[in-house]
Amino acid sequence: AYVIFQNREFRKKRREVFIQRVRLERSVGSMDEVVALTQIGSAILHHKDFMSVLEMIGRESLNCLKGNRSTVFLLEEKSGILKTQFTFTSDPQHEQVGLFEEKEMARKTLRSKKPFLLRDPSDFSEFLKYGERDRKITSLMSIPLVLEDKSLGALSVVIIDDERKFTTRDLQFLLVLAHQ
Numbered sequence: 001a002y003v004i005f006q007n008r009e010f011r012k013k014r015r016e017v018f019i020q021r022v023r024l025e026r027s028v029g030s031m032d033e034v035v036a037l038t039q040i041g042s043a044i045l046h047h048k049d050f051m052s053v054l055e056m057i058g059r060e061s062l063n064c065l066k067g068n069r070s071t072v073f074l075l076e077e078k079s080g081i082l083k084t085q086f087t088f089t090s091d092p093q094h095e096q097v098g099l100f101e102e103k104e105m106a107r108k109t110l111r112s113k114k115p116f117l118l119r120d121p122s123d124f125s126e127f128l129k130y131g132e133r134d135r136k137i138t139s140l141m142s143i144p145l146v147l148e149d150k151s152l153g154a155l156s157v158v159i160i161d162d163e164r165k166f167t168t169r170d171l172q173f174l175l176v177l178a179h180q
Contacts, residue, residue: 033064033173051085054145057177058086058155064177065141065170067157068094072145073106074153082107082153094160098137105142106154113151115143115175119165139165143178 039060043053054072062070072086082103089095109116118140142156155178159166 055086059088061155061157061174061177062088062090065157065166065174066164067166068160068162069097069102070155070157071099071102071106072153072155073103074145075110075151082110085153097135097160098158101137102140102142102156102158105140106156109142109144109154109156110151113144113146115141115171117141117166117168117171135161138162141166141171141174143171143174145178 039056043056048056058070058072061067068091069087069089071084071088073082074085075082084103087095105116105118119138137158137160139159139162140156141158142154144154145152155174157166157170157174
């Protein structure tokens with residue numbers, strides 16, 4: 001009876017520790033977001049050049065959202081071509097994985113001027129032979145970068161080969177960063 005009682009108490013304590021760990025992880029994530037917004041706001045107040053602020057937004061979006069790659073695409077005014085301006089990765093192996101698909105989603109984001117969140121296999125059905133690849137994007141967010149009603153480009157963040165998926169809260173935070 002004593003062992004059964006202790007086992008129950010142990011399970012109860014383990015559950016409490018798990019709940020506290022989840023709360024701590026959420027607060028750390030929130031703190032990262034506050035720090036990122038403060039740094040970007042400070043850069044804007046100190047009149048940093050546009051490209052420096054854009055680079056900071058790309059880097060901070062990767063860190064705060066715990067993605068594997070974030071990319072800032074800019075639209076060339078004269079040619080209308082979408083070019084990769086900045087790419088940040090958590091691992092050099094992720095630099096080229098699904099880059100074509102990511103750029104296509106950035107184009108789609110610019111055309112529609114609305115954000116996209118892809119997180120289920122069915123969301124990726126329009127990509128050719130997506131299911132047959134060894135390494136692939138498993139979650140993607142892409143948002144338009146707009147300044148004074150003019151489309152400048154797109155910002156995207158991806159998760160590669162992971163069970164974790166972006167949420168609508170992640171997309172909302174990315175929109176807040178981009179509105180900076």
